[in-house]
Amino acid sequence: MTIPSIALLGIMIPILSTIGQGIGFLPAFIALVLYSQLPIIRNTYAGINNLDPNIRDAANGIGMSTWQRLLKVEIPNAMPLIMAGIRTATVLNIGIGAIAAFIGAGGLGVLINQGISRTNSTMVIVGAISVSILAIVVDTILKMIQNKLTPIKVNQHKEVSS
């Protein structure tokens, strides 16, 4: 997250050029994958790490294996945070995806990119609004999925803290 996206895209051009893929879809795709790791991993880790130690204790005490504990107790209870990470990553990626048009990866960013070079403000605005709407719609859908996935208690937690 500390590396600006445009810089990361820039760094990848010479590296990927060695296999003839310096610009276009592949570097953009790699950048998006790298950027989405951070919020997802960080949130998953925090969610599992912050679980009430008594609950982990109870899971051990009744004889769950490490995997059973992870799948039945730790992940479900960390679900709100994991989903929040996925949502952050997705919205972030939509933004970075637009920037990726600068290295010829195509997509909605092309509108903004061309709008800027042609000083066509309508084109820039249309591009920006489309990207925003896309981000909002995707985030809303993910939020609905999150609500379906997580039981009442965990959801309420989220609602209170957000």
Place this chain on the structure above:
Amino acid sequence: MIKFQNVSKTYNGNVKAVKDVSFNIEAGEFVILIGPSGCGKTSLLRMVNQLETITEGDIVLNGKSVRDFNKIEMRRKMGYVIQSNGLFPNMTIEDNVMIVPNLLGWDKVKKRQRYQYLMDLIGLNPDEYKKRYPHQLSGGQQQRIGVARALAADPPIMLMDEPFGALDPIIRTRLQDEFLQIQREVQKTILFVSHDIDEAVKMGDKIALMRHGELIQYDTPANILLHPRHEFVSEFVGEDRVLKSMSLYTVKDLLESITLDTNVSSTQQTVHEQTTLRNALSVLLSTNSQKIKVVDIEERPIGTLTIDQIEQFLQLKAGQKGA
């Protein structure tokens, strides 16, 4: 069945929580671990199911060190009620209660029957609570679900860490009675942490009294109350220890060593022979006459009981070493 052999527990190399504790629990015995807060009760309990490692000494279960068992299999055969209930917030009440049977892969019909039985046992409506989540229950209800969860797969050994701590006196008494009832039927081996001496006297076959990580006295409730072997024991059980010991005996027990005057008049207050001496004394104190009438289960009069006779009986018991 469970042998504690010079067990010590040291946390982080310096906190000595349990010091050289040795005692044996026989199969089917109900043992209460009691002592002031921080004396190492939870630590001792958790070494049995290996949630904590044993620093020194050993705990031997049916001739084999608990260290040598497969932890996961062993824990499924030991019901564990955690001090703070530890229900899984993401699971419904039914899933919480039936977690061990689920892990063991019981069939549906058996699971449904067991769920019904357990909920009836702890006095919660099976259908009403089935789809609820733990946070939708009161603290006392959650604690009861914790007990039901530990009992679910009918484990031969129960480790219970203050299971009735957060309950109001009425529910507490009811669960204690229920639990004693189950215990009479199924004879589990139970290690039960409590900080309430009345609960210990009522429930335990034996009481292990601890202080600062040391086992001070391991004995029957009667001996703990009537023959404390250490100043701390008499201090801990309280000045009313003789009065407390009276709840260990019924009027029927008294009849074995003391003959009542069979001359009964119908006007006297009546107690059943199953009444505890403590309650009989209370009735005696509340009547104006010096006597109460004792009747058997079929309400047939047996004789009259006086305070002097109760005192006589208690002196008899206090005189007997190792009751």
